[in-house]
Amino acid sequence: MSRRKDNYETSRWRQFMQWLAGEIDPLTAAKVGMIQEKAETLPDEKMERGKVSTLQATPGNESDEREAHSAAAQAEKAAGQAKSAMAAEPWLNQPSGESRGLRLYRRFYQVMSILLCMGIISVLLWTIAYLPIFGNAGNPDNNEVSARYIEKGLDETGAVNMVTGMILDYRAFDTFGESCVLFIASCCVLVLLRIDNDGGSESWKKRQTEANDRIFEPKNDIILQKCACVLVPVILVFGIYIILNGHLSPGGGFSGGAVLGSGLILYLNAFGFQKAERIFNGKIYQRITVSALTFYCLAKSYSFFTGANHLNSGIPLGTPGNILSSGLILPLNICVGLVVACTMYAFYTLFRKGGM
């Protein structure tokens, strides 16, 4: 589908326009185009040319024989290429009736999938037409739940940012599940992409050389390093700021963690794996992530002992608006931020070199 075609005469659009004008029948045209394509990919022409050159070269002296050998090798190469081309498009090998069926099936599949998607879009738009008007205060989704979060949120959680108060206090278990999803995803990627040292087998050596190629890809680029010297501290400080002010301003653990992770990735790109592993490696990743998740789990498990009501933590809420306020929200934000930053960095290193 994504194949580029330079010749307009045999393009599908041209065929479609001809079909619209009633000049051709699309099925026979498709067959003709297919046969032409098949003729183009056949290796016979190149083979014959090579054979002719070998025939010409045989009644001669040694140098001619060498030429003949090279010509024969070229012919074999061409045949091999053509064979690989045939292998790449196996339906070309089959008899024409079957390949025509396959082509028809393909076109049928495309048309049906487009029709299906059009149907889905139209059903969804039909539903949209019955939805209440956008931005109206009386819409049924602005019900007593959000009113309760807004009116009582500051008193009960102490968080100025109501979204943070909601996701880290009222719905803290939901956020715990999200952090676990991130952790499990990074574990799965680690399992899938890890390069094991299993005694120097062939596949391991091959993957190791590929990974080495990826590790040493950026040579010490002076411009990147100077820019990173300026940018990385700023990015890291900004990420920490977003995490620590999660209950006061827009932001929080997830966004701040993403900023921290991107700063670490920039450092890694500028200075290479050897320097980056001095400050962050697999062991530190494990310790930080597991301890953050354990702290989160323990800090929120007390609600099982207080009648499944999260709101009585015993920690004073403090003055709303201060950094040290709103009870457990700040430590939980830090935990989430650490998990997210570690996971982002882990994704990057795993995809790039297959290990931490």
Added chain:
Amino acid sequence: MASHLLYNIEETVAMILFGIGFTMLLLHRNLIRKIMGMNIMDTAVYLFLAAKGYIKGRMVPIVTDGILDASAYMNPVPSGLVLTGIVVSVSTTALMLALTIRLYERYHSLDLDQILIQVKKEEGS
């Protein structure tokens, strides 16, 4: 009816984006493009949720000047849902890309049809 589509232009765009992503999932045979289609579908869902939480003429749900009135702020619930969705989408995208890398290492192709043909051949032999 049709005028509602114009009033709800954000939701309309979200649904069309969702359809485009679904079409990419069905039509493209390249696995990376299928993943792109999934991400477009994710984005459409975020757009829909964020549009549902917006209320005209109200502030973002961060307490300012000590106002604690429900009629002064937007709905904070969809924002939390979008946050959840983004995290899950990042995780699933990373997982799918890792699986794609393993498939490419095994079959040396990103084309789903080629991979299936090779799997059938291996099963047959």
